[in-house]
Amino acid sequence: MTxxxxxxxxAPTQVTLIRAHTKAQxxxxxxxxxxxxxxxxxPALALLFFVIPQQATVQDPLAxxxxxxxxxxxxxxxAFLFNYGIGVAEDRANPWSSYLRTLPVGALPSxxxxxxxxxxxxxxxxxxxxILGTTLTAAPEAFTDGTLSWxxxxxxxxxxxxxGLPFLCLGLFIGYLCTxxxxxxxxQVVFFPLAFAGGMLLPPFLFPDWLxxxxxxxxxxxxxxxxxxxxxxxxxEPLSLLTLTVWTLGLGALALWANRRDxxxxxx
Amino acid sequence: xxxxxxxxxxxVLASASHVxxxxxxxxxxxxxxxxxxxxxxxxxxxxxxAGKSTLISLLCGLRRVDAGEVRLFGRSxxxxxxxxxxxxxxxxxxxxxxxxxxxxxxxVAAHYPDPVPTAxxxxxxxxxxxxxxxxxxxxxxxxxxxxxxxxxxxxxxxxILDEPTTGLDVDARDSLWHQLRxxxxxxxxxxxxxxxLEEIQALAGRVVVIDQGSIIAxxxxxxxxxxxxxxxxxFRTGLPSSSFERLPHTVGVETNDDGxxxxxxxxxxxxxxxxxxxxxxxxSLEVHAAxxxxxxxxxxRNHQSGSVDDGPIRAHxxxxx
Numbered sequence: 105m106t107x108x109x110x111x112x113x114x115a116p117t118q119v120t121l122i123r124a125h126t127k128a129q130x131x132x133x134x135x136x137x138x139x140x141x142x143x144x145x146x147p148a149l150a151l152l153f154f155v156i157p158q159q160a161t162v163q164d165p166l167a168x169x170x171x172x173x174x175x176x177x178x179x180x181x182x183a184f185l186f187n188y189g190i191g192v193a194e195d196r197a198n199p200w201s202s203y204l205r206t207l208p209v210g211a212l213p214s215x216x217x218x219x220x221x222x223x224x225x226x227x228x229x230x231x232x233x234x235i236l237g238t239t240l241t242a243a244p245e246a247f248t249d250g251t252l253s254w255x256x257x258x259x260x261x262x263x264x265x266x267x268g269l270p271f272l273c274l275g276l277f278i279g280y281l282c283t284x285x286x287x288x289x290x291x292q293v294v295f296f297p298l299a300f301a302g303g304m305l306l307p308p309f310l311f312p313d314w315l316x317x318x319x320x321x322x323x324x325x326x327x328x329x330x331x332x333x334x335x336x337x338x339x340x341e342p343l344s345l346l347t348l349t350v351w352t353l354g355l356g357a358l359a360l361w362a363n364r365r366d367x368x369x370x371x372x
Numbered sequence: 373x374x375x376x377x378x379x380x381x382x383x384v385l386a387s388a389s390h391v392x393x394x395x396x397x398x399x400x401x402x403x404x405x406x407x408x409x410x411x412x413x414x415x416x417x418x419x420x421x422a423g424k425s426t427l428i429s430l431l432c433g434l435r436r437v438d439a440g441e442v443r444l445f446g447r448s449x450x451x452x453x454x455x456x457x458x459x460x461x462x463x464x465x466x467x468x469x470x471x472x473x474x475x476x477x478x479x480v481a482a483h484y485p486d487p488v489p490t491a492x493x494x495x496x497x498x499x500x501x502x503x504x505x506x507x508x509x510x511x512x513x514x515x516x517x518x519x520x521x522x523x524x525x526x527x528x529x530x531x532i533l534d535e536p537t538t539g540l541d542v543d544a545r546d547s548l549w550h551q552l553r554x555x556x557x558x559x560x561x562x563x564x565x566x567x568x569l570e571e572i573q574a575l576a577g578r579v580v581v582i583d584q585g586s587i588i589a590x591x592x593x594x595x596x597x598x599x600x601x602x603x604x605x606x607f608r609t610g611l612p613s614s615s616f617e618r619l620p621h622t623v624g625v626e627t628n629d630d631g632x633x634x635x636x637x638x639x640x641x642x643x644x645x646x647x648x649x650x651x652x653x654x655x656s657l658e659v660h661a662a663x664x665x666x667x668x669x670x671x672x673r674n675h676q677s678g679s680v681d682d683g684p685i686r687a688h689x690x691x692x693x
């Protein structure tokens with residue numbers, strides 16, 4: 105080992121650093137198969153148990169597409185909420201992440217790497233849902249009979265991931281505010297009501313009026329409506345876009361506030 | 373072991389000037405000024421809560437100063453570019469549990485322009501056979517070795533180690549010391565904190581003693597010792613230990629489990645003369661130089677009682693501009 109001297113080659117680029125951080129984070133997660141499997145198969149299981157037994161839904165292409173879109177978003181939301189909420193809380197308690205902050209790297213590469221990792225695992229969770237939707241429901245008929253164009257599939261995947269943004273911010277907010285044990289509990293308590301009242305498990309037309317009205321104010325309902333409309337070729341309500349944007353900005357501001365607050369508190 | 377001599381002409385790699393850091397109502401650092409020059413090996417010493425870790429976290433860019441200025445390679449340590457030539461270890465033993473050893477080294481190496489090849493680094497630290505193992509599966513000693521190896525992967529010009537050998541057995545500690553001396557021999561600059569004074573004595577040429585957020589002494593190991601000139605005068609006696617407290621130069625009186633009484637004194641010769649002149653009942657008299665730990669305890673005690681009123685002890689010229 106020698107100390108470097110003379111002219112040095114330039115510092116690694118941001119792209120190199122993002123790649124290194126993403127690789128490390130993906131590998132770390134993959135090595136805990138239980139975590140990967142549970143988040144990956146959960147939406148697929150929900151599809152299998154709640155949707156497939158309903159003949160009326162499965163035989164109707166549009167109803168099938170709706171169900172697939174709802175559960176896809178369910179998968180994205182769970183991947184974002186859990187990856188950020190619990191991941192950030194655990195990181196804060198871990199001296200290794202303090203060590204990483206002493207490396208010659210800013211906050212950006214690891215933040216982007218975390219988003220990419222969350223999106224990757226969210227995307228992985230979409231695959232079994234899409235496979236089940238293709239093989240066990242009438243959903244593909246909507247594309248084969250020419251009702252819908254094929255480009256809606258890749259577009260929908262992008263839209264689903266983007267609709268996850270408010271939950272990403274919510275996850276950050278929880279992660280910066282709570283210890284990891286509290287974060288696990290809070291994330292679970294927040295996740296299921298949000299998913300249910302957002303119409304991800306039951307379509308909203310089955311809701312009683314009061315729940316439907318309440319639901320329209322939730323980010324999960326707005327995200328669900330946009331996801332479904334893009335996938336089924338419906339009309340996106342401006343109100344859904346507005347609701348989702350307001351929630352994303354609001355939760356983003358809270359996440360930022362919690363992050364700032366954390367900088368002061370973690371070093372007591 | 374020889375420690376390369378440093379002269380004031382060597383460039384300053386890291387500096388703190390009049391740095392103040394508060395946490396809530398508590399002042400962790402109270403106007404500290406310190407220069408670390410290229411090639412130096414500096415040991416940071418002080419009781420828990422003295423401000424050592426706070427100072428290090430400022431130098432590593434983990435926190436912001438409330439007042440004053442911290443510079444690392446001429447930049448703010450908060451600027452990632454300032455940390456390109458710095459290597460650190462975390463204080464606690466923490467490794468990414470599920471990453472393999474080689475993956476962990478590759479990951480940290482990716483942050484530097486010219487890293488030591490992973491295989492070479494692991495071989496140097498006796499971790500070659502562990503390369504494929506997950507970090508969580510390493511023993512505590514192996515994890516510590518890995519962390520120190522990571523501090524050196526970027527060929528840093530300066531390394532900051534916060535208690536590098538805490539919890540290591542003697543063999544593991546000696547092999548780490550060997551690596552760190554090797555690093556220093558090739559021109560590396562070292563800043564370490566340690567609970568083990570032996571470690572500071574073994575690795576550092578210069579000792580900086582911090583207490584209650586201020587530097588209370590700054591000099592070579594011998595200077596610090598010489599400055600307080602503490603001795604331990606121990607003997608057997610039939611008299612109660614309290615009867616020796618009135619002797620001149622006495623800093624403290626202790627009674628061992630086996631009944632030996634030890635006077636810690638600022639002037640061993642004077643103490644022995646007093647014992648003889650007063651014809652006190654003492655047998656099997658022994659006189660030892662005090663350890664660095666005792667010197668350090670005396671320093672912090674003096675500091676707390678305010679008897680060091682002429683400012684920090686500057687055992688050699690380290691005055692700030």
